[in-house]
Amino acid sequence: MSFHSPMTEAPPLDPPLQASLIRAVAENRDKAAFGRLFRHFAPRVKAYLLRLGTESAAAEELAQETMVVLWRKAATFDPAQASVGTWVFTIARNKRIDRLRRLQRPTLDPEDPLLQPESRPDADWLFYGAQREERLRRALKSLPEEQAEVIRLAYFEEKAHAAIASEIDLPLGTVKSRLRLALTRLRRTLAAEGMDQA
Numbered sequence: 669m670s671f672h673s674p675m676t677e678a679p680p681l682d683p684p685l686q687a688s689l690i691r692a693v694a695e696n697r698d699k700a701a702f703g704r705l706f707r708h709f710a711p712r713v714k715a716y717l718l719r720l721g722t723e724s725a726a727a728e729e730l731a732q733e734t735m736v737v738l739w740r741k742a743a744t745f746d747p748a749q750a751s752v753g754t755w756v757f758t759i760a761r762n763k764r765i766d767r768l769r770r771l772q773r774p775t776l777d778p779e780d781p782l783l784q785p786e787s788r789p790d791a792d793w794l795f796y797g798a799q800r801e802e803r804l805r806r807a808l809k810s811l812p813e814e815q816a817e818v819i820r821l822a823y824f825e826e827k828a829h830a831a832i833a834s835e836i837d838l839p840l841g842t843v844k845s846r847l848r849l850a851l852t853r854l855r856r857t858l859a860a861e862g863m864d865q866a
Contacts, residue, residue, distance in 0.1 A: 681708045686752035694742035706735050709753075713760045722764060730767060734760040807857040815850035818843055 681689070681704065692701035710731050717727035737759050745755055808816055821832045829847070833840040 687747050690742050690745050690752050709756050710735050730763045733763050807854050815846050818846045819850045
């Protein structure tokens with residue numbers, strides 16, 4: 669149902685009449701009763717929204733939305749809880765708050781790099797990466813145990829040289845020497861296999 673009546677203020681309806689009109693809307697979907705409520709409340713709701721600082725076009729739109737809620741939810745009105753006026757103005761206030769929240773929520777830029785899915789590496793790159801990993805694994809196995817151990821601790825467990833020296837009970841100079849020897853050997857092995865970046 670479309671509601672586009674002019675928002676000129678009609679003579680006031682007394683509260684008992686408002687309650688009987690809303691009952692007619694709730695029980696019989698009475699359009700004439702709704703029309704009277706619309707002419708009474710729509711301009712008053714718009715004026716209320718304007719007083720709260722809502723710009724004119726938005727105030728009119730929110731007043732229309734408020735009256736749509738009155739039409740759709742008339743059956744939920746409980747005269748024991750509030751007067752018709754209080755109920756209608758509460759709907760309007762909530763509509764205004766919802767609108768303000770929507771306006772304050774930042775809009776997302778779909779071009780923002782953070783919102784882009786990570787590009788999947790192509791199959792060639794994945795295959796090359798797997799080959800490199802396998803060659804590195806073989807090269808590590810070719811190292812003497814004491815050199816492989818310092819490589820594992822330094823590069824895979826990311827331990828500082830001093831921490832490695834303490835852990836395997838060796839002088840710091842020996843740990844550094846083993847690391848240099850291990851890296852030199854790894855580079856040679858990988859270069860021989862055509863993979864010269866360890």
